[in-house]
Amino acid sequence: MEKLSKEFYLQNNVVSVAKQLLGKVINYQNDGILHQLKIVETEAYRGFNDKACHASGGMTKRNTVMFMEGGRCYIYLCYGIHHLFNIVTNSEGTADAILVRAVEPVNQSDYIYPATDGPGKWTKAIGLKKDKTGQSLISDELFLTNMPELSDEEIMVSTRIGVDYAGKDALNPWRFYINESEFVSKRLKEDFLLSEL
């Protein structure tokens, strides 16, 4: 499959890119194994005007990579335990990023993996940790491959999980997931299909 190019990550609408990422495959070379995981759940975080975003208070040591040019990963430690993986998008100076909340193994033999139905779970399953933050997604070690775009009838829209502290911004419908996937981390009763928007 074709590797996603720099141009894909440089798009300036992070909410749109979060939708486009559904169905695409994360390829991660680790321990001599090429892990291939299909993205089934994402959340968009906007650098500007989004209190839920780590960059809303400006640049810090942790979030510096979010301000860099799109096409890198931003991985941080959550609750002292979980390594959460984000895809940085847009041009340099704009701190947009997309959290990958759930994936499913591509190959049948990969189902030996531990659970991959949560943002902290899937990174643990393949040994992807915060020491890889800033890593290019156009590298041989870590990259995404393209897949046919999904239709609006297959995509569910939702509010983002665990960001109540963000007040009004917590209401933004910026979480997306593949409805038919068994690996989605959480379903809310108010979620709806993108085609019904």
Place this chain on the structure above:
DNA sequence: TGTAAGATTCTA
């Protein structure tokens, strides 16, 4: 140097 708060997960 001290402290409060997590983009979560697991258990009771």
Place this chain on the structure above:
DNA sequence: AGAATCTTACAC
């Protein structure tokens, strides 16, 4: 519903 667990950010 509550604990686990520790880095990060920011106040003093």
